[in-house]
Amino acid sequence: MRRTRATLLSILILLAACPAAIAGTPRAQPTYDQSVAQLEARMRAGTLTAVQLTRLYLSRIAALDKSGPKLNSVIELNPDALREARKIDAERRAGKPLGPLAGIPVLLKDNVDTGDSMMTTAGSLALVGAPASKDAFLVAKLRAAGMVILGKTNLSEWANYRSGHSTSGWSGRGGLTRNPYVLGRSACGSSSGSAVAVSAGLTAVAVGTETDGSLVCPGGTNGIVAIKPTLGLVSRTGIVPISHNQDTAGPMARTVADAASLLTVMAGSDPADPATKHANLHMVDYTKFLIPGALKGKRIGVVRSFAEGNPEVQRVLDEAVAALRKAGATVIDPVTIPHVDDFGKDENIVLSYDFKHDLNAYLATRRGLPVRTLAGVIAFNKAHAAQEMPWFGQSLMIASEKRGPLTDPAYRHALANEKRLAGPEGIDAALRANHLDALMAPTNGPAWKVDLVNGDAGDTVSSSSPAAVAGYPDITVPAGFVHGLPIGVSFFAGRWSEPTLIEIAYGFEQATHARRDPQFLRHATP
Numbered sequence: 001m002r003r004t005r006a007t008l009l010s011i012l013i014l015l016a017a018c019p020a021a022i023a024g025t026p027r028a029q030p031t032y033d034q035s036v037a038q039l040e041a042r043m044r045a046g047t048l049t050a051v052q053l054t055r056l057y058l059s060r061i062a063a064l065d066k067s068g069p070k071l072n073s074v075i076e077l078n079p080d081a082l083r084e085a086r087k088i089d090a091e092r093r094a095g096k097p098l099g100p101l102a103g104i105p106v107l108l109k110d111n112v113d114t115g116d117s118m119m120t121t122a123g124s125l126a127l128v129g130a131p132a133s134k135d136a137f138l139v140a141k142l143r144a145a146g147m148v149i150l151g152k153t154n155l156s157e158w159a160n161y162r163s164g165h166s167t168s169g170w171s172g173r174g175g176l177t178r179n180p181y182v183l184g185r186s187a188c189g190s191s192s193g194s195a196v197a198v199s200a201g202l203t204a205v206a207v208g209t210e211t212d213g214s215l216v217c218p219g220g221t222n223g224i225v226a227i228k229p230t231l232g233l234v235s236r237t238g239i240v241p242i243s244h245n246q247d248t249a250g251p252m253a254r255t256v257a258d259a260a261s262l263l264t265v266m267a268g269s270d271p272a273d274p275a276t277k278h279a280n281l282h283m284v285d286y287t288k289f290l291i292p293g294a295l296k297g298k299r300i301g302v303v304r305s306f307a308e309g310n311p312e313v314q315r316v317l318d319e320a321v322a323a324l325r326k327a328g329a330t331v332i333d334p335v336t337i338p339h340v341d342d343f344g345k346d347e348n349i350v351l352s353y354d355f356k357h358d359l360n361a362y363l364a365t366r367r368g369l370p371v372r373t374l375a376g377v378i379a380f381n382k383a384h385a386a387q388e389m390p391w392f393g394q395s396l397m398i399a400s401e402k403r404g405p406l407t408d409p410a411y412r413h414a415l416a417n418e419k420r421l422a423g424p425e426g427i428d429a430a431l432r433a434n435h436l437d438a439l440m441a442p443t444n445g446p447a448w449k450v451d452l453v454n455g456d457a458g459d460t461v462s463s464s465s466p467a468a469v470a471g472y473p474d475i476t477v478p479a480g481f482v483h484g485l486p487i488g489v490s491f492f493a494g495r496w497s498e499p500t501l502i503e504i505a506y507g508f509e510q511a512t513h514a515r516r517d518p519q520f521l522r523h524a525t526p
Contacts, residue, residue, distance in 0.1 A: 032060055032201035033517065036104055036258045039204065043092065043103050050085035050092075050103030053204075054148055057105050061151075061202050069183055069520040073196035075110045075174040076118050077151040084148045091146075100287075101265055102146030107206040109194050110152040110174070111159055112136050112249065113238035122240040123157035123171025125387055126380040130368025136238025137270040138207070138249055145265045150203055153193030159214060160190040161242045161355055163392045165455045168192060168218075172388040176450065179222060180518035181485055185447035186456065188221040190214040194252050195222040199518055205262045206252045211242040211351070213464035215250045216476040220443030220488025223478050223515055225259045225505070226252045228464075230495050231471030233279050234263075235270035241362050243354035244275065245415065246468055254515065256477065256506040260286035263498070282496045289499045295507035296328030298500075299436045300491070301335030306441040306463040313442050313461055316480035316487045320440070320508070327511040329504075335439065337430045337466055339421040346418035347469050353411045355400040374401050391452045423470035428494055438497070438504050443476040443488035446524075467492040475505045478515040484525035486515075 034042075042048035058077070065071045078084075088103040108114065111122040113132035121127035135143065142149065154174035160166060168189030169177035177192040179185040180200045187196050191208025195218035198206050208215045210228045219226025227250045234249050241247055251262035267283035269276045302321060307314045321331050356374050363372050371377050378397050381388045403411075430439060445461035467474035472495055476488040491504050509515075 032056060033254065035255060036101065036204055036261050039104060040100055040102070050088040050148060051082060053103065054081050054085040054105050054150065057150060057203055060200070064200055065197070065202055069178065069180070071178050071180055071196050071200055071202075072175055073153055073177050073193040073200070073202065074107065075123070075152050075154040075171075075193060078116065078118055078149050080116060081105070081148055081150050088146050088148065099145045099265075101261060103148060104204050105148045105150040106142060106262070107150050107153050107194060107197050107203040108139065109155055109191050109206070109208050111155065111209060111240035112139060112207060114139055114149060114152075116149075118152055120152070120240065121173050122159060123155050123173050124377070125172045125384060126371045126377050127366070127369055128173065129370060130366070132238065132366060134238070137235035137272065138266050139238070141265055141268060147265070153191075153197055153206060155191060155193055156189030156214075158397075159209060159211060159240070159242055161211070161351070161396055162394050164395055165392045167391060167450065167452050167455050170391070170452065176452070179447050180520055181223065182447065182521045182524050184450055184522065185485060185524065186221065186450055188217040188444065188447065191218045191226075191252065195219055195224055195226065198222075198224050198252050198254060201517070204253075205258055207249055207262075207266070208252050209239060209247060209249045210464075210468065211246045212347070212468035213462055215252065216443050216464050216474055216488070216490055217462060219252060219476040220490070221447045221486060223486030223488075223518065224252055224254055225256050225478070225509070226250060226476050227259050227263055227498070228467065228474040229263065229267070229498060230282070230473045232275035232277070233282060233496075233498070234266045235268070235273045235276050237270050237272045241355075241358035243351050244358055245350055245354060246471065256475075256502060256509050257287065257290050260290060260502050284499065286498060286502055289502040290506045291503055292510065293328070293507070294503035295324060295511070298329045298438070298504055298507075299434070300324060300329050300331050300504065301430060301434050301436045301439045302331060302333040303337055303439055303441040303463065304334035305336070305340070306461060310445050310461060312482040313445050313487060316482065317442050317489065320479045320489045320512070323511045324508060327507055329507075332434050332436065335430055335434055335436070337426050337439070339426050340466060343418040343421040343426075343469055344465070346414040346421075347465070349410065349414040350418060352396070352400045353403045353406060353408070355396075356403050357406055392455060418469050419471075422466050423472065427466050427470055427472055427492065431493060436493075437500055438491045438493040440489055440491050442479075443490040446482040446485040446487065463490050471495065473498050473501055475501045477505045477509050479512065480514050481516070484521060
């Protein structure tokens with residue numbers, strides 16, 4: 001019985017990867033897992049079109065996301081995707097100069113505004129209604145680069161800021177996103193759908209967002225690369241917020257090279273987002289840092305405390321350290337981040353204040369929705385509890401609604417304290433004390449079993465908070481497996497250190513080649 005299901009699934013995957021087999025077209029078709037550079041080279045050579053590539057991914061979404069293993073990572077498809085692809089193909093035929101991502105499909109997390117017919121809902125039925133009036137700033141940049149907006153991805157509803165008792169990857173609008181490695185395991189969150197879609201080859205690249213862990217955790221858990229940029233490198237205008245002190249969008253891809261390509265397009269100053277004032281001074285072509293041999297001479301510190309309690313995660317970390325040393329890096333093991341356990345309470349206070357303030361400001365930009373404020377969202381959830389709260393409530397929202405203005409002394413104290421402890425007296429101090437280029441730690445433990453009744457549980461390895469709170473960059477790269485479940489390692493450092501981190505992440509990736517495609521298993525392997 002098990003073998004029969006596997007055979008049927010293999011056929012579905014084959015057909016999705018080769019739509020010519022369905023249409024009877026002899027012309028060679030692309031494979032879903034080629035890199036962005038390979039796909040672009042084929043389009044320039046005329047052996048591939050943006051329309052063919054877009055159709056390929058639409059076929060895989062139909063076969064794997066909506067049927068087959070039913071990953072449920074895509075919440076909505078863009079009805080204009082093929083039209084956008086045809087436009088790029090016409091421009092290419094006409095000899096118009098095109099950028100390195102022209103014709104490449106991209107999926108967007110469903111908290112990123114698009115000024116088209118698609119909804120932007122953060123996974124909530126409360127935001128179903130009229131679409132956003134215009135593209136988010138970063139989406140406008142993607143379109144200007146010639147990328148094809150393929151659709152929106154599912155997520156932990158409200159980017160997982162609704163209840164302290166919740167299940168990652170579940171939303172009232174989209175249901176539950178499944179981990180493609182073991183379907184009954186968590187895809188983590190909140191950028192669950194973006195990570196799963198990339199991992200399963202439903203898109204070339206995707207955009208996710210993070211407040212604390214929402215890029216790197218699903219990245220690590222689903223065996224892909226995710227970059228959480230420096231706060232202020234990528235615009236937040238037109239993104240459903242949690243906190244202006246920590247929110248950022250970032251790229252998700254199967255390789256460091258593809259993630260660097262997407263970050264190059266996403267980065268830049270936005271007059272409507274004061275945090276990005278200096279972004280243009282720091283943004284570069286990040287693919288220039290994909291340098292063979294760049295690990296030689298790099299000094300990397302291992303924050304081993306994040307692996308405590310799980311010997312299998314420690315094994316993967318040990319193997320990562322050995323690979324770095326073999327490639328020429330100097331690894332200081334272990335290294336301690338001062339105050340790493342001291343800012344959690346302050347972070348929670350800051351997020352609670354920010355959410356009410358920032359969400360109300362965002363909702364004021366939307367028209368035609370049934371809610372206009374956080375208080376309205378809370379009331380909507382109560383009125384539609386069967387759809388919106390079948391498994392868990394909205395305690396974080398209720399607590400946020402009770403908060404005062406951002407001038408409250410309690411808020412100002414917590415904000416100053418968390419930034420100081422996580423940044424100058426935390427990551428910066430650890431880097432300085434050991435003369436390091438970067439710190440590293442396991443991104444995640446093995447994905448836990450999905451439990452909608454009890455919520456997220458299990459191995460809670462997470463190294464995201466120091467960089468998230470400080471506003472510093474963090475890159476996760478596939479490092480190994482525990483019982484068939486992916487484990488990532490994170491590299492993080494000070495503000496604007498993306499070039500160095502990309503060098504390190506690329507060097508590690510090329511030294512290990514740890515990533516393997518998911519097999520859509522029903523159970524973890526022994």
